[in-house]
Amino acid sequence: MQIKNTNATSMWRFKLSTKAMVLIPAAVGINYVAKAFAEGLKLPLWLGSLGTYLASMLAGPIPGAISGFINNVIYGLTLSPISTIYSITSIGIGIAVGILFYKGWFDSAKKVWLAGIIIALVSAIISTPLNVAFYGGQTGVVWGDALFAVLVSHSFPVWIASFIDEFVLDLLDKIVVGYLAYFIYKQLPKKLIYFFKD
Amino acid sequence: MSDSESSVVLRQNWAQNIDPVTKLLLVACVLLGSLLYKSLTYSLVVLGLSVFLVLAARIQAKALRLIEFSLFLIATIVLIQGLLYPFNRTVLLTVFHLRFYKEGLLYALMLSSRLLSIIFVTSFFIFTTTITENATYLEQIGVPYHTVYVLISVCYILPQINKNMRHIQVAQRARGVNPQSNIAEQVRAIIPILVPLITKTLMQSVERSTALQLRGFSNPNRQQTEKLTYYRAELAHRGLILLAALLGGWKIWMILSKLV
Numbered sequence: 001m002q003i004k005n006t007n008a009t010s011m012w013r014f015k016l017s018t019k020a021m022v023l024i025p026a027a028v029g030i031n032y033v034a035k036a037f038a039e040g041l042k043l044p045l046w047l048g049s050l051g052t053y054l055a056s057m058l059a060g061p062i063p064g065a066i067s068g069f070i071n072n073v074i075y076g077l078t079l080s081p082i083s084t085i086y087s088i089t090s091i092g093i094g095i096a097v098g099i100l101f102y103k104g105w106f107d108s109a110k111k112v113w114l115a116g117i118i119i120a121l122v123s124a125i126i127s128t129p130l131n132v133a134f135y136g137g138q139t140g141v142v143w144g145d146a147l148f149a150v151l152v153s154h155s156f157p158v159w160i161a162s163f164i165d166e167f168v169l170d171l172l173d174k175i176v177v178g179y180l181a182y183f184i185y186k187q188l189p190k191k192l193i194y195f196f197k198d
Numbered sequence: 199m200s201d202s203e204s205s206v207v208l209r210q211n212w213a214q215n216i217d218p219v220t221k222l223l224l225v226a227c228v229l230l231g232s233l234l235y236k237s238l239t240y241s242l243v244v245l246g247l248s249v250f251l252v253l254a255a256r257i258q259a260k261a262l263r264l265i266e267f268s269l270f271l272i273a274t275i276v277l278i279q280g281l282l283y284p285f286n287r288t289v290l291l292t293v294f295h296l297r298f299y300k301e302g303l304l305y306a307l308m309l310s311s312r313l314l315s316i317i318f319v320t321s322f323f324i325f326t327t328t329i330t331e332n333a334t335y336l337e338q339i340g341v342p343y344h345t346v347y348v349l350i351s352v353c354y355i356l357p358q359i360n361k362n363m364r365h366i367q368v369a370q371r372a373r374g375v376n377p378q379s380n381i382a383e384q385v386r387a388i389i390p391i392l393v394p395l396i397t398k399t400l401m402q403s404v405e406r407s408t409a410l411q412l413r414g415f416s417n418p419n420r421q422q423t424e425k426l427t428y429y430r431a432e433l434a435h436r437g438l439i440l441l442a443a444l445l446g447g448w449k450i451w452m453i454l455s456k457l458v
Contacts, residue, residue: 016344018410022403025351029359030396037388054396066348074352080267081320082313085229133233136279136309140271145278152282180392187393192400 019196020063027051027067028074034177044143045173052094053181057106058196061098068094085134089126093174096122097181112182116175123174124167128159137162144169213255213326217428218335221323223438228319230445232312234452238304241311248318261321268317272310279306329353335426343420359399366394 030051038047052071056064068090076084096119100106105115131137137158138145144165151161185193209215232244252261283302290300333350337343375390 016342016348018407018415021344021348022351022407022410023400024348025355026399026403028352029355029399032356033359033363033395034392037392041388050392054400058400070349070352074349077320077324079264081225081264081317082268082271084225084320134309134312135271136275136283136305138271138275138278140274142274145274149278149282152278152284155284158284183389184393184396188397188400192397192404195404196400 020059020066023055023059023196024063024067024070027055027064028071030054031067031071032075034180044141044169045176046169047173047177047180049090049093049174050177050180050184052090053097053177054184056094056098057101057181057185058193060102061095064094064098065091066094082134085130086127089123089130092122092126093119106178106182106185109179109182112178113175116178117171119178120167120170120174123170124163127166127170128163131162131166132159137165139165139169141169211255211326213257213322215429216326216434217426217431218323218327218332219339220428220431220434220438221327223435223442225316225319225323226442227438227445229316230442230449232315234445234449236308238308238311241308241315245311245315245318248315248322251322252318255322255326257321257325260325261318264321264324265314265317268313272313275309276303276306279303279309331426334423337423338426347415355399358402359395362398363391363395366391366398 028051031048032051034050035046035048037043038045048071049068052064052068055067069087072083072087072090076082076087097115100115100118105111105118127139131139137152138148139162147168148161148165151164152158156164228244228248232241234240252258279302280298281296281302283299283305285305286299286302288300289297290303291298329350333346336346336349370387370390373390375387
């Protein structure tokens with residue numbers, strides 16, 4: 001007779017434990033601060049998913065997805081109402097990071113950029129229909145929209161131009177955030193990592 | 199009429215007699231409703247209703263400040279769609295050799311109306327409710343208090359993170375990290391600030407978790423807080439959920455009927 005180890009950690013483990021309850025608001029706070037940093041330095045990036053990445057890496061895809069979702073909802077209900085609709089994208093990012101981390105894509109710096117490409121693809125696929133519905137295909141980032149304008153003026157269909165606009169921005173953002181999260185995760189005290197992993 | 203409705207305490211402003219969940223459901227309905235038709239007249243009607251709501255609640259000054267955040271985006275929509283909208287045919291005006299087309303400008307106006315109506319209806323929620331009221335009411339209508347804690351604690355944690363960030367910035371500046379020079383140095387200064395800030399934020403989360411456990415947060419016997427009463431809250435919830443389902447279903451039906 002086989003004995004099943006019910007204590008084995010599953011990627012999909014989730015119960016809104018006290019640990020997850022305190023990690024999620026912290027992740028949302030990190031998203032806010034990182035976004036403020038990018039805006040303050042006028043970087044062509046959002047960096048607003050750093051906390052979501054870290055929450056997914058520390059506690060799995062579900063807490064990551066919840067932090068992404070809550071981040072957009074709170075951001076939408078305080079500063080920029082339109083960002084609420086992108087909460088669906090944040091859920092996708094949280095799940096993608098959690099799965100990729102569990103599968104070992106964040107184990108070494110050589111793999112992180114590949115993980116960044118996959119996360120950027122997930123983000124662009126979810127965001128493009130929202131961009132088309134609300135912004136006529138634009139993303140709101142100047143140089144991305146300049147690319148969109150060039151593509152549309154060369155008779156590219158709006159959906160494809162919008163996807164390329166979003167994907168190019170996401171590609172840079174998600175790879176940079178991936179490396180930031182990888183670097184920060186490596187620097188975190190081990191007791192913190194084990195605390196949230198339980 | 200239920201007991202809670204018969205004992206409703208009327209507040210001075212009519213908007214405060216509407217519960218936070220009804221306001222959120224209203225945002226969802228306007229969001230779904232704004233997507234229903236790709237028509238300028240329809241979008242302007244939705245915008246008109248949202249503006250009316252804001253004016254009636256007397257929060258127009260605050261709502262206008264919220265719009266400032268999206269003005270740049272609206273300007274780029276007008277510029278790009280006015281110049282490059284694929285169905286552009288009729289030139290409306292020429293500015294510095296740039297031809298703005300009527301079709302593109304009308305499309306940009308429709309998109310802007312959609313965005314503005316969402317912003318206005320959201321500002322109705324933002325400026326007529328408080329964090330404490332939202333937390334108490336969510337728990338009152340049966341949302342698990344763990345979930346309410348997660349949602350509300352964000353609002354209290356953010357100022358703490360900002361305070362930590364200022365401390366770390368001062369400390370790093372004292373160590374020679376200067377974030378006030380050129381861009382390259384500013385980018386390089388991100389890491390020495392972000393790493394300690396994130397570590398500190400997570401460490402404080404660990405402390406918060408211990409404090410919550412010690413104070414018996416998971417204890418099912420919760421202390422009752424004062425019950426909030428609103429005008430016909432339950433009826434409004436049911437009506438708006440039904441409306442949101444109808445609007446969502448209608449839109450899906452329209453998409454599917456085009457595909458078949």
